[in-house]
Amino acid sequence: MVEYTRIKKFAENSKDLYDAMKQYGEHCLAERGVAGKKFSDVSKDVMEEAINKEFTQELYRRTGMTPEDNFDGNLKRYAANSQVIEMADAIRDYMIDMLLPETLLTGSLRYFADFRFADLGDSMSFDIENNALYNVTKAGYRKRSTNLQKLFKTTVTLAPINRQVTVGTDLFEILVGRVSIAKEVMKAVRSIETAMMFDAYDAFATATGSLTGNLAVANYSEASLISLCETVTAYNQGRKAIIIGTPVALKNVLPTNANYRYLLDDEYVRLGHLQTFNGYDVLPLEQVANPYNTTTPYSLKLDDTKIWVVSPAADKIVKIGVGGELMSHTDAIYDNANLLQLSTLNKAWDCQVVTNSVCGIVKSLG
DSSP, X not given: OOOOHHHHHXXXXXXXXXXXXXXXXXXXXXXXXXXXXXXXXXXXHHHHHHHHHHHHHHHHHHHTOOHHHHSTTOHHHXXXXXXXXXXXXXXXXXXXXXXXXXXXXXXXGGGTEEEEEEOTTOOEEXXXXXXXXXXXXXXXXXXXXXXXXXXXXXXXXXXXXXXXXXXXEOHHHHHTTSSOHHHHHHHHHHHHHHHHHXXXXXXXXXXXXXXXXXXXESSOOHHHHHHHHHHHHHHTTTOOOEEEEOHHHHTTOOOOOXXXXXXXXXXXXXXXXXXXXXXEEEEEOOOOBOTTOOSSTTOBSSOTTOEEEEOTTSOOSEEEEEESOOEEEEOOTTSSTTOOEEEEEEEEEEEEEOOSSOOEEEXXXX
């Protein structure tokens, strides 16, 4: 698991808050059906209340100030103090960054995208090895050498681009327990995860949509899909291909034999798709809501009309470079006319198709 050095320090210095948030994050992933994640024995309401208390105690400890000792018990003035606000932002940033890598690496992205994490302001270089083979020619025993061959690698640099999300916040409501800091953190994590996933999927869809030749199948058939799997496996140096797509798309991956029958306990009936197809694993991509589509209510992001073939053991098709820690800032309480505090989260990443492997696509299931 990828963790920044400062997150490891946060785990050491703020163990109770770190452990409580880790447990809450795993519980939320289990709710999403992520394999290997366990539900907590404690209810979410109890965990959220405990995390709010741990967050408050951590804020007292790190600022060296409490409402009782420094503000005559006035919690509102304590929450409006600039030093307290900045420290609360920092703690929340740590809580988001500690959960973000785990959520990114447990979703469908792992089949076709790879992550690289760097410090804030750094760029990331990917060395792409040449997957071609040397040509072997016939030669007489008196010939010393044949044509010179040399395969060069390519280096591609990703420079993370800053993204922002601004939300209304009120530290006072968190301190009095009206707002759950755990819920706010998880919503921020899911929002950033979704934005990264959309970028990766768009890059993947654009690249595969332009494929031609034996890597692109116009219309689905059993034989054409098997041939596509063989092609992708062969050109990825024997690293076995898998078949991926949304659950709707994968329902089309079926034998064409008219005598085949499905029983109630068959995996196709239980899961909605075959787990293996002619020796190749079939894995569903988690469908996600598309809140950015303002023209079609309740639209989904992933394409239900296409099937892709990739080799997860080969170099991933898409690279995502995450540029350092999340940084945030919050307005002072009287900066806005309506006294609403605006908190802006900054996170940088870049997403490109950078690979030496190949993939394939079935463009139409009709």
